[in-house]
Structures are given as structure tokens and as C-alpha cells.
Amino acid sequence: MTDNRHKIEQVPPRSDWRDPAVEFRKGTYCHSAGAKYVEALGLPNPRDWNPADADWKLPSDWKEIILNGMAERLERFRSFKLFMDVCVRCGACADKCHYYLGSNDPKNMPMVRAELIRSVYRRYFTPAGRVFGSLAGGRELTEEVIKEWFYYFYQCSECRRCSVFCPFGIDTAEITMIGRELLNLLGCNINWITKPAADCFRVGNHLGIQPHAFKDSLEFAADELEEVTGIRVDIPIGKKGAEVLFVMPSADFFATPHYYTLLGYMSLFHEIGLDFTYSAYASEGGNFGLFTSHEMMKRLNAKIYDEARRLGVKWILGGECGHMWRVLHQYMETMNGPADFLEAPVSPVTGTRFENARSTSMVHICEFTADLLYHDKITLDPKRNDKWSVTYHDSCNPARGMGLLEEPRYVLKRACNNFHEMPENTIREQTFCCGSGSGLGTDENLEMRLRGGFPRANAVRHVREKHGVNLLSCICAIDKATMPTLLEYWVPGVEVAGVHELLGNALVMTGEKERTTNLRGEPLQAAVPETSPAEVVHG
Amino acid sequence: MAALVAVPLLASAAGVGKGILLVGIPYAAFAIFLGGLCWRVVGWARSPVPFRIPTTCGQQTSLPWIKSAPLDNPSTGLGAVGRMALEVLLFRSLFRNNRAEIYDQRYVFGDSKWLWLGALAFHWSLLVILLRHLRLFVQPVPAFVLFMGKVDSFFQIGAPALYLSNVVVLCALAYLLLRRLWDLRLRYISQFSDYFALLLLLGTALTGVLMRYGTRVDVVAVKRLAIGLATFQPVVPDGVGIVFLIHLLMVSALAAYFPFSKLVHMGGVFLSPTRNLANNSRMKRHVNPWNYPVKTHTYAEWEEEFRDKLLMAEIPLDEAKHD
């Protein structure tokens, strides 16, 4: 410890946000994408490089590429152009970002994050910036700036929470998405996004699970389900002429706790006798293209309509996934439509016509199930979920990119007896991100994720202490993958489940055997008494 | 002899100088304002909105028995108009503002409506003030302008009576400026242009207030100038003082600065695609004008690649391709 450290106490360094220098510290950035995956997707400038290196091996005309890329996107996206112009820096967004709240790094304030690219826009694309330069808020585009972009654009989970509070609706997600597209042009991708995207493109799902393994996996799930319920369910794959094509995030068939949600879907479909099919070709609902570029999003998404057309289904049903639904809801038909080969979705059980999905012809499973429950077409025994005290985490994309708020709650309140909301400024459209969205849920980024998820974990801890909540339900595959980790660190004792897992638990199936366990194979009642809230360790 | 030439020359030079200040600059500024703003708006309009990306701040319209939020998450054009009206007239989004605070090692969220209040107070009083200024530009003065002036000066304080909007605008501007200076976080994000715009507005407001309650000005002369400007028959009246000149120059500066600064948010707020679109992406088809074909991995290619595995797993192949 040296003495010059005392200086900290005096006037803090009057540095400026314009200084682009960033330090890549372990645990706070994602690994760069391997050349082979970049190549597999046909993306530009594949190479092996490391963000922590001084030399990023950028192409020699990188500046031109960026500026041309910006010019092109300014013409294509009014959102981008407008959001570059209208921010007044009122500061309303600042403490709305979970990354800022978790890290206090001022560049994580949404308007500063946007300012990183806005300053370049001003310098090169506005008359004032060209003439007055930094006086008009402009900034030279340097390699350091590119590095800073990489650092901070991959510290935004594109959750859109700031956009809710912005008086002009400026959506940092839009800016980050464009920013990532620009980095993409230089071949600066991250591995955790590019590899799954490449696998998804080639094989059909993020993990590159091949068709036979996909089928095995579903069969395995059917076995498990049989063990719990005594009922054998069908596994239709690629069944032509089925009424409904069912698409889910691939994690549902290879990761836990997603997997229990799959068991829930299976039991539901069996119970209502739905004429549906899975697809091995479109075995992924998730779309990491959303985190890469609009073009990649379109390329990956095309499979769903293609498969629906090929199989001749009437409409499509989508499983529980967050960003998948942002794409399906706000982008799919525009990108890959029109869906004129499909019909407006009609529930074969209740006859309800899903008017809100009549054009895209794709229905969210929660909408579908809520409709079933409303018409009392299925019987539930919520007592089977009594070991859980449940809260619900609105996933960012369905909440702020869709408005799917009440349907899952309706299902939950019917399926469980103990349901408690988190504090109101942390749910619904104001929900906090898990901290790992938009492709940041990677292992090397764990520290940053734990920081970013701090506000969410806080709210969970609140209901944990107040109501003894021990299960967080959600409808997002990324949540299911990363929330258990987050909660294990900040709020031990709270598990994570999909809404349809709880539904599957409660669903009384015709001809089922007496259930002794839930879908997880655990006894229906808690063996040991609940940890009392007082015992929860403060963290 | 020289004096005989010099005096009229100087006088005319002074006259020309005054003409430039009182007529030339305002015309130029207003032209820049209008032209620039149109250029900006047209520029935005030329970029399409390829995707429907509203930020949904409430329950969607889905099943008929679920209560939707028609204004925070509109599914119709009318709803979107309503949402925009709330946004533009009442600053709906800013109204949501809250403050994250740590208590007992946990985040709690308290109300924080001061910014909303300050912004609302500033913008509305500015509008009232601008409309009141019409009394100087239009002859005869429209009845609604007179009425506004009457209501605004309801409380008889001083002569001429104090306009409440003047008090409000000064307080609001002072608040907006002070928060930028006071709050470390805002000081960090504030740029030259933020202060510049605020100071210009504050300066304009202060000179205006000064003219009304302090140094006084010959209103008739000002109105003659204003009418002259408005009807393209500029006159340069005597009797408008230095304060008026500063006021006019500041307004001109503000107008000319407007299109090239963040102040264009006035137009931009109407165009924000996260706010002005109905959330009906699944109900209605929306077309992306520049949608272009992309390379996909087609089913045929895929089946070809995984044919053995599909066969092995007894997953049905596409009959069309199956020979």
C-alpha cells in the first residue's frame, strides 16, 4: 500500500465520459467468438482474437466499415436515427438499469451507454458535430472507442427497462443491437452468442443436438413423465397435417429446470388431446440472431415458418421463452411472413379464436393455457404445489416487448395455493432483468452477471423474507438457466421453475396414477419444514 | 466638408446595423428554425420503421376476458394516439419515474416525480408564454390570447400585473439547471449543449421578465417591429432598448440553434417508434420496406445433411424429397 492512495480523498479525478479507455478485467467480459463459428455463419472478418489483447486485429479499413455501417443503419432504422438525435440527458433512465445499480459504473447508465455511439454519430453525421466537434458532443472514432463499445454493448442485456421510463421512449436495446451489428461487421463477436447461433443455423438448435438425439431426449422425457403419472404420452415429430406445430426453446429438452416445464407441456397436450407435432428442423424457438444482427435473426427465424408450411399445420404454438417471443411477436411475420399458409389460431378445445395472433398465427403457451383454464377445460389440483411458495418473475421480453403479464399469473394463481408478488416496482413492465439476457449468460461473465442480477435478487429476497417464497417461476429459458445461479449466490433457498412445470404438477390427468412426486421426482410435500424467513442469511 | 459626408454615412451605417440586428437576424434565425426543423423531421421520416417495436408498458390485448391496458399498451391506432397524447401532453413516461434506494441491504423504490413536475411546469408555461406573445404579432389581437393573458395575470401583483407563467418558467428553469449542477450523476452526463440550451432559455426568460417589470419597453414599438417582421414589411422603430435587443438576439439564437441540438426532441417525441405504434404485431401484418432475402439453411439442405440420423430415429422425411 503506497501513500499516494491518500489522494483519493481529495477531489475525485475529473475525468470525462468521453475518455474511452476500458480495462478488460476477468469476469466482466465475454470471450470472443471463435473463427470457425464466425465462418460457419458467413459473417465478416473471422479470426481468433482476445478482447484483453492490445491488438484486436481489426481490418485495415475498419473505420470506413463502421461509418458506412452506421450510415446504412441510419437510413434503415428510424429508431436508430431518432434515438441518436432526441436524447436530452434528463437522467430519468440512470438508475433504471440493473447493471448500473449493480456496478455503479457510470458508463452503464443507459444514456451514457448510448452516448458512446451517439458521440460518434454527432461527430460524423451531424453538421453541428462536424463543425464544432467535441463542443457539440462529438467524439473521434478510434480503436479505443471500438473496444469501449464492445465492453459496454455486451454489458447491456437489452431488457428495455430504461425505455419504459424515457420520456421519448429511447430504447437502449435498439442502440445496443445496432452497436453489436456494427461490431459484428468488424468480426468482433462473442462466442456464447455466435456458437449457438452457428449450431442453430446448421443443426436446428443452440446446442447442436442432432435429430436422433432430439428424439431420444423427448422419449426420455416421456419415460420420466410416465414414471410420475403412469401415463405414456405421444412424441409426434415432423407429423404432417397436424393441427399445431409446437416450438420451444431448445433448453427445454436439454437443461434443468427447463426440462420439467417440457414435462408440463407434454402432460397438458396429452390431457387435452391436442393434435400437434414437434419439429427436429425447427427445434429451437430461441433466436440468438436477436443478439447479433437483424439479418441473423431473420436467417435463424425462417425455419419456423418454413417448417409450418412444410408440415401443413394450421397454426403454431410457442413455449416459454423470453427473447424467442420478442422475435416471434415483434419481428417474425415482418421478416419472414406473410403467414398466409396458416390460419388464424383457434383453440381446438375451447373454440377460442386468438384474435391477437390472427396474422402471425402463433400463440404463446400461456395464452393458450389461460384460455383452457378460463373455460374450465382442465382440472387442477393446486395442493400438489403446496411445497412451493411461489413468486413470478416477469421476463423482460414478454413484459416489455409484448405485454404478456396477466396470462401467466392467471395460470399460476390457478395452479398454486401460495402465490406472492414481488415489490411492484420490480414486476410487470418494471421488471428487473436476470442480468444475463441478450447472450451474456456465459460462464466467464459470471461476476458481471451476479452484479447485474443484484436488483432482481434483492426483490426475491424481499418476498423470501416476507412470505417465505421458495420458488421463482418464470417463462424464459435464459431466466431458467441463470436465475438459479443468481439466487444461489444472493438468496440461497429459492429455486426456479417454469410456469408450465407448476401447471404440470397440478394437472389432474385422466387415468393417471396416484402421484407421489412432482415432475422433479421430489415428494409432493416438503420433507423438512421450511426454513423460517429469519434464518435466511443476509447477503 | 468631411463632416458633411461622414455624418449621414455614419447614421446610415448605424441604421443598417440596427436593421440587421432587428430584422436580418430574426429572419435568418426563423428561416433556419423552420427549414432546419423540417429537414430534421423529413430526415427521420425518410428512415423507415422496419419493425414494430413498441415498448409495452401494460397488459397486451389478448384474450377478451383479460383486462388490457389500452393506453400503456395500445393495440389500435386510436390507442396509440391516446398514448402519444399522454406522452406529449402529460409526460406519461416521466411520471413513472422512481428512485432506487438501498435500505436494509436491499433496493427499495420511492417516488421521484420532481423531474416530471419540473419538466411539465417548464414546457407548459413556455407554451403559454409563446402563445401570449401572439399579441405582439397579430393585429387585432385574437380573443384567446387576450383571455390567456387575463387568466395568467389573475393575481394583481404590481403594474403591469405579474404573469404567473413567468414565475413558473423561471422557477422550473432554475430547477432544471440546478439539478444538473447539483446532482453529481447529472453533472457527469451533462454536456455543453445541455447548459447552453438552458442558459439561452433562462436568458431569454430573464430579459423578457426584465422588460416587463424592470427596465420597461415601448410595447407599441415592439409590436410594430413584430408585425413588420410577420408581414414581410420590416420597419425599424425607435424606442426598443438594449434589453429588448438582447431578448430578440437570444430568441434568434435559440431558434437557429434549435434544429441542430437536442431541442429537436420537440418533433422527435412524436416519431418515437417505441411509443407511437400500436402493439398489434401479431394481429396485423407489418411490412419492412427494405426486407431482403437472406441465406437460410433450408429444410431440403438440412434433411440432406441429417438424412441418416433422421432415418435412424424414424423421423418422417419430406415425401416430396423422398425417393
Place this chain on the structure above:
Amino acid sequence: MLDKALKGSGRYWGWIAFLLALIAVGFTCYLRQLAYGLGITGLSRDVSWGIYIAQFTFFVGVAASAVMVVLPYYLHNVQQFARITILGELLAVAAVTMCMLFIFVDMGQPARVLNVLLYPTPHSMMFWDMISLTGYLLLNGVIAWVMLSAEQKGRPAPSWIKPVIILSIPWAISIHTVTAFLYNGLPGRPLWFTAILAPRFLASAFASGPALLILLCLALRRLTSFDAGQEAIRRLGVIVAYAMTVNVFFLFLELFTALYSGMPDHAEPFEYLFFGLDGKNGLVPVMWLSVVLALASLLALLVPRFRRNERVLALASLAVFLSLWLEKGMGLIVAGFVPSPLRAVTSYAPTAPEWGIVAGVWGIGALLLTIFYKITVSLREAN
């Protein structure tokens, strides 16, 4: 917080619409008064203050609701009041706002009302009344705001608020005292020329404020999930019982002094109130109704068996409120002008526009209170 007031059931919005309609009626009437002058009212050269000032006086009393829950809670640690102190404070805010509005609509030249600040005049009791009312509004506004914010965040209120709350207690006493002084020190108005006026104001305030609070608590329990707690309501009932007893006792003292002495100056206003004078007896039924209600409420409140019955308590509270509203909100002020210094006995009755304006101010008060209580209840529900 404010956004809580924007979400509500159809019944809630119906009530709000009704209040807005009431306010619109009041505003229309007020615009007419503004254009025409106070000649639109039933006031006259002899009876120059009427229902506006009387209602002002009455609502100063209602504003005391706060102190009657704050004082026991903070000074005597009556825990049952923990949940309802905020209700009392918010009622005080609404009531004081109504007081100010009643003064405002009574002004002949409302545009000049700020002259009171521009030419501060310490020898006028009205100046002090303005200070004490504004102060009380600010105090309760700040207290309510801070308490509600703390509640919203689920954390204890900052410690600096406690001295402010303690300060609000003597301040509440001061608003009644100063308001009493407003009438007290006028030569030639024998009805008001009584040293017991301030205590009378306090007694009636401590009866009418908590009585209204009881009614509000019962209404809240019926209409919302908010329950003040039986014990809190019972204790409020006890407070009303004692305060009302004292109030009736004080009134009796006044009557005795004036009527037994038979001094015409002092006796005549009371004669006018209770028996009529010079053939004018417009207020006689009002006053007797007030007396009957007062006695009935006393009977109900003083017998513990009756008082514990919530239905009876509600009726008794209503009776107390109405009785005091008639006595103070009408009789006390008007009769002060009868007979006039020149021995004239002039009748006064509010005109339709005057009632309209009164209804408008009531509407504003009720709207404020509705919004405040809606916020409070929603916050409690959310946590």
C-alpha cells in the same frame, strides 16, 4: 405514489366523476360570483359573513382530526392509532385546503388576495390565521408525504420527522386559538366576545374531526381492504364522547351567562338563535336540530354499551358531525351579526349559487381526500 390514484375500480371512477361534476358546478357558480360580485350571495350589509366563513370555521375544527390521533400516538404511545395517524393527517390536509378555499371564495377581490403577503400586517388576526393555516397545511403535508414515502419503500420514516410531528400538535391548537381570536377581539360583537370561544372551538374540533375520522374509517373498511382496527375506532369514539360532552357543557355555560344575566347585548344573539328575534327565526330550527342531535349523540356515546356497537357509534358520529356543522358551520358566525350594531335583525340564507360554491369546495376537499386515501390504501395493499 400519485399513480395509485389513477388506477381504480369503476365505482372509484364513478365517485371521482361525481366529485368532478360537483366541482364543475361550484366552479361555474364561482365564475358567476367573480363576474357579478358577492351580491350573488345572501349576504348583506348587516350580515356580511355567511356560510363561506362559517364553513371555514367548521373545517378548521375538522382539521383537528390529525392532532387527536397524533397526540395519543406520539405522546402517549397509543399503539392502536399507528395505522390511522396518516388518515388523520391527510384529513387535516384536505380540511385545511378547504378552509383556504372558503376564505378565497369569500373575498370581494380575490385577485388581490396576495396583498396579505405583500403588506404583512401583524396586528390583524387574519394575518396570523393565514400563517397558522399555511403552516399547518405544510406541516401535515410534509408529514403525510414522508410517512407515505416511507411506507411505499417499506422502511421506517426518517428520524427528523418526529420533531415535526410533535410540532404539529401545538400548531393544531394554534389554528383553533387563532381562528377563535379572529372573532374574539371584536368590540360590538357580543356573541363572540367570550373568553371561552377558543376552548369551545377546541372542544368542538376534537369532537367533529375524530367523528368524521370514525365515519371515514368505517367507510374504508366497507369499501376497501383497509381496516383501521376495532380498538382504534373505539378509542376515537371515547375521544369524541368526551370532547362532545365538553362542547355541550361549554355551550351551556355560554347560554347560562348570557341568558341568566339578561344583558341584552349578550342575550339577544342567543335569543335570535334559539327563539327568534324581531319575528326573524330562520336559524331556530337549525339550532334546535343541532341541540337534539348533540343530546342524542351524547346519549349514544356516553353509555359504553351503545358506544361499543359500531352501528350506533357510526350514527352517533354522524350526529356529532351534523350537530356541530349546524352549530358552527351556520349558527355561530351568522348570529354574531344579529342584531347589528344599529339594532337591526337581518335574516340570512345562502342562495343557490352560494350553495353551489360551497358544494364545489366540498367536492374539492372530498376529491383530495379520496385521492389521498386511495394512495394510502393502495400502498398498504401493495405491501
Place this chain on the structure above:
Amino acid sequence: MKLTRKDFLRVLAGSAVAVGAGTLVHAVGSANDRESAEAKNGKKRWGMAIDLQKCREEKGCDLCSRACHRSHNVPRLPDPAHEVKWLWNEPNGKVFPFQQNDYTRHALGETVPVLCNHCTNPACVRVCPTQATWKRGDGVVMMDYHRCIGCRYCMAACPYGSRSFNYVDPRPHLGAPNPDFPPRTAGVVEKCNFCEERLADGKQPACVEACPRNAMVFGDLNDGNSPIRQLLSGRYAVQRQPELGCGPSIFYLV
């Protein structure tokens, strides 16, 4: 030491003391004390003596009142409730209610002219929250119609009923207006101003001038040689309700 009411209020206001301090003395300085002090300063104190004897002899005469109202543009309003009066006649029994007995009331004549008493200790001035009414150095209690907010506190305070409020716009009811004296606006209080506009020109008040029998005598009460003082020292005079401590400057010679 004697406390004047003003001093008392100053103490009360200045320290904003709580009520009920037991030792507060409420005493009014007697007119004599003040008189001697003011006389030494050469200060005027306007006053008026009204010879009721003469009034009684002119039964039904209201020339003074008419002259006053005409000269000051006092409106004539149809609704008695809204009446504005500066100087008018009232039955004797109502003006001096407790100074007579049942047997003398009639003997003292029927009506008495009443007007603002321009008190030495005016209650109206004390209560006015804006100093719109105040007492001038020469004893005239003035109204500033530009500052009056129309709260009517002064009307409640005045124990003589001398103040009127403009319940409606007076201008349509002026009859033949006097262009030299501005009318009032609706919403302000007004009253007799002792013709201060005429005093400034060295004239007598309009009522005094109008009285054919010189029943009204106006003058400086501080000047021992003034006609009014001569009159007061020679005849028995009463004031209206002197027990209230306001110290009227209008004296009625009986």
C-alpha cells in the same frame, strides 16, 4: 404604565405568545392624555359635533346625507341588503340603545345622522390584514380601495355599522355621477372619508356645508380655540358606545 391596545397587540404579535398569560392588562389610553400630547405637536385631529337639537327641529331632513352621497358617488341600490351608506339617518333608539330609558327615547327626537366615527382607536384598522384601511395623522380613518381585498373583516369589527361593502358593481347605480370623485369597484369596502378630498382644498365636509341650519360643526379637536371645542365645552355631548373604547370623533350634542 399604561398599555394602549396597539401596544398590547404589538407585544402579542411580535412574540406570538400563547394565549392566557394571566397578567395582561387591557386598558385604553384616555383621550385626554393623547390630546395633550398631540396638541403640543400641533397635530390636528378632525372631529365633528352634531347638534341634535337642530336636527330634531328639521324633521325628515336628509340634506347632509344626500350631499354626501352625491359628492362621493355613493350608489343607490335597489336591494337594501346591498346598500352602501356613508352618512344616513337612524332612529335615535338604535343609535343610542342603552343611553336612554323608555321615557326619554321619544323626547330626544326621531332620527340621528350617523357616519363613520373616525375613532381614535379604530377596530377596523386593527383587523385589516392589508392596511387597506388606516388612520391618518389627522384622525381621518382612510380606505385604500386599491388595496382592499374585500374580506369584510373591518365590517365585522366596526361596532357602529359604518362600513358598506360593494356587493355589486356600483357604477350602473350612480344616478348623476360626480366626475371629480371616482366610484368604487365591486368587491371592496367603503365608508365616510370625512371628505378628506375637500379638507385638502381647505374646504369643510360636504355634509357640513349642506346643512342649512349649521347643525354639524367640523373642526380640529386638538385646537382648544376651534369652534367645535367651544361648542363641546359649552354643551353636553355624547358619543356612540364610548364603553367600547374606540374613542369616536363624532359628538352628538343633546
Place this chain on the structure above:
Amino acid sequence: MGDRPLIYGGLCLFVALVTFPVWKGVAAQSSTKGPEVKAVVDKKQCVAPRAYMREAHMELLVAWRDGKVRRQERHYTARDGTVYNVSLTGTCLTQCHGSKEKFCDSCHEYAGVSAPNCWGCHTSPPAEPAKMAAAAAGEMR
């Protein structure tokens, strides 16, 4: 794309609103001459310099008002030594400027200045009584 007509329409509306004074002025053929001030009686000299009076007559009037009512200052000595009677109606309007309608209103109306109810009482002559009585009767309860 499809919203361009809407945007351009809105823009046109905005421009039309902002330029309201222009087309309104052109349509009404507004002149820049300013108000015609009639009826200044023979006197050449006002109580204060003309430029000052144009800008700040209200200050002077307020000072006159307060001086006369509250401090008995009934005379005003101008800079040139002339002594005037302090009276808006008596001095200004009667001796020099004719009447309110002829003098005051021309500028006040032109500039849209509503006088702080001076006219409520000080008019010369007071508005026609008959007309006002009729108006008042209409408003009676």
C-alpha cells in the same frame, strides 16, 4: 413508410401554426404604422418625457395613486417645474388626452394590454349609466 403522409401532414400543420402571424397578418393586410393616437389636446408637454411615458406610464400612475391615497401627495411637480394636480381623470384625461377611448385604448388595444382594472373606477366620463344599469339588471339574481 406508410406513416410518411401522416408525418408530413403533421409537419405542415406545425409550420402553419408557427407561421400563424404571417398568414394572418398578410390576410388582414396588417400595417406596421401602429395605432393612431387621437385627441391630444393642445398641450405639447406631458408630465414626463414622452419616451418615458410610453414605456412606464403605469409606474407613474401607480406612484401617483399611492402617493395621493396614502400620503396625501396631491400635487406633482414635473421636471420643468410645472405643478400638476395628481389625478388620472381630472388631469390627464380631462386636460390633455381627451378620454380613455380616444387616448388610452388605442395603444392598449393595439398591444393587447389589459389595464389592471384602472378603468373599473377611473373613466372619463364614467361609462353610460343607462347602458350599465340595463346590463346589471340582466345579471340580477
Place this chain on the structure above:
Amino acid sequence: MRTEDAILERWFARAVEAYPGETVRFLTAERDQFRNPVGHVLRENLAVLLRELLGGMEPSRTKPALEAIIRVRAVQELTATQAVEFVFALRSVVGELAPEHDALSLGRKVDQLALMAFDEYVRCREKMYEIRLNESRRALSVPAAMARMGS
């Protein structure tokens, strides 16, 4: 300012200096807890620790405060030494500001606290490796289970 407050101030400054530049400025200069939650947590808990160090080192109070600090620091961009060195810094801070203080007994307590901090840091990091492992386990749990079941 009381000595104790001065010590706390300087200690806080030492504790945040491990953060990257821009963040330090915010943590230090912004006193408003609304604006600076992380700094607020730190300041509050340091105050608790200081009280305990000067007093009786009551574990029931010391431990949660220490845990709260370390758990946050363990996920911030700090090395192990950076994460716990703030404890040691107290010694020199007290030495500078209150030289009269009993250095020996304080030193002992600081050492004790530092050891506790190390323990806590290690526990947090261990926890992180554990949850990291759990996460990857969950990510491929189905294929793993299938393999176990031999399907």
C-alpha cells in the same frame, strides 16, 4: 467532525479505491443513497464494523456487516487482496487520525477481522465456483441424465 467520523470517511475512501477510476468518483463524492446504492451499503456497513472494532467485536453484528461488504466485493472486479485490504487500511487510518488510540488492541482486532474477511471472501469465491459448476451441470443435465440411464 468527530474523530470517529473522520476515520470512517478516510476508511471509506481507502475501501473504494480498489474500484476502477470512474466508479471511485461516484462512490466517493455522491453521498445520496438514492444515487449511490453500492457506496451506501459500503458506508453503512463500514460504520458498523468501526463501531464494533472500537467496541466489543460482537460477532452477531460484525459478521453480517462484513458479509454484506465482502459478498458484493467478491463479484466486483477485484482481486482477493483488493477485496479485503480495506480491513488492514483501518490500522493506518487510525494511526494517522487518532495516534493516541491503543494501537495494540486495535491491531489485534483488525487482524481478527481481516482473517474473517478472508474467510468470507474465500467462502464467496467458493460459492461462485460451486454455482458455476452447478450452472454448467444444469445446462446439460438432460443428456447427462440420459447417459446415466443408458438410453
